[in-house]
Amino acid sequence: MNRLDAFTKSGDKAFVPYVTAGYPGKSETMEIMHLLVEAGADLIELGMPFSDPTADGPVIQAASQDALERGFRIDDYFEVISQFRSWNTVTPIVAFTYYNPVYHVGVDKFVKRLKDAGGDAMLVVDLPFEEQGELRPALDSEDMRLIQLIAPTTPDDRIAQIVERASGFVYQVALKGVTGVRDSLAAGAKDNALRTKSFTDVPVYMGFGVSNAIMASAVAAAADGVIVGSAIVKCIQDNLPNFERALDTLATSLAQATHEPGNHG
Numbered sequence: 001m002n003r004l005d006a007f008t009k010s011g012d013k014a015f016v017p018y019v020t021a022g023y024p025g026k027s028e029t030m031e032i033m034h035l036l037v038e039a040g041a042d043l044i045e046l047g048m049p050f051s052d053p054t055a056d057g058p059v060i061q062a063a064s065q066d067a068l069e070r071g072f073r074i075d076d077y078f079e080v081i082s083q084f085r086s087w088n089t090v091t092p093i094v095a096f097t098y099y100n101p102v103y104h105v106g107v108d109k110f111v112k113r114l115k116d117a118g119g120d121a122m123l124v125v126d127l128p129f130e131e132q133g134e135l136r137p138a139l140d141s142e143d144m145r146l147i148q149l150i151a152p153t154t155p156d157d158r159i160a161q162i163v164e165r166a167s168g169f170v171y172q173v174a175l176k177g178v179t180g181v182r183d184s185l186a187a188g189a190k191d192n193a194l195r196t197k198s199f200t201d202v203p204v205y206m207g208f209g210v211s212n213a214i215m216a217s218a219v220a221a222a223a224d225g226v227i228v229g230s231a232i233v234k235c236i237q238d239n240l241p242n243f244e245r246a247l248d249t250l251a252t253s254l255a256q257a258t259h260e261p262g263n264h265g
Helices: 003-010 026-039 058-069 074-085 099-105 107-117 135-141 156-163 189-197 213-222 230-238 244-259
Strands: 014-020 044-047 093-097 121-124 148-150 170-173 204-207 225-228
Touching: 014 026, 014 058, 014 204, 014 230, 014 244, 026 044, 026 074, 026 244, 044 074, 058 230, 074 093, 074 099, 074 107, 093 099, 099 107, 099 121, 107 135, 121 135, 148 156, 156 189, 170 189, 189 204, 189 213, 213 225, 213 244, 225 230, 225 244, 230 244
Parallel strands: 014 044, 014 225, 044 093, 093 121, 148 170, 170 204, 204 225
Antiparallel strands: none
């Protein structure tokens, strides 16, 4: 069974941290992934550095640019996943990417390399639902999942259309705009998660702007999972070169807030 399917079958709430591959270095990426799993991560969303990350705010943009300037490339991305799998065969990995790198490698080849490395799903943020016709069957053939995105502005009829083809989980975007650290949850975010859940039995995870334990708890009360990206990356940025203790503290608090008993049932 696909690792992502195995986890979602458990019905547990998911804490899903985002990691920019190659930041602040290739070896550090492995350290960060290991630390996050130990802190309570249920899945890892591994971002592929890209020169024009239009869905990402300044924090992740800077991390991606730094990784690229250090020479991190697509081959390194697959190598990181493969190395992760050498000591962790359970935690699902979702490849977070833009379509340009996939197209550059070739859809079938990219998917095959991701599968062979140990990936479980893909989230391609700039690939519209109507243009997934080449990628979806390639993933299906490798028993991998294509994560669908739902925006706060997505109308009901389109939500129904999109989630009909959803697998793994549905990514409910919490706010209008790009990723980034926020002080509070966007207005209507929990209602949007509940609205999307009403259209599907596939788990609905929420991300974009979730930055602390209070927000994670609020999201987990409405959604099936909590995705945290910019806050994770910013914690690393703000505490270089010795980021481990601060990152462990943050990740542990986010995991505990996601998993707290009040968010179940």
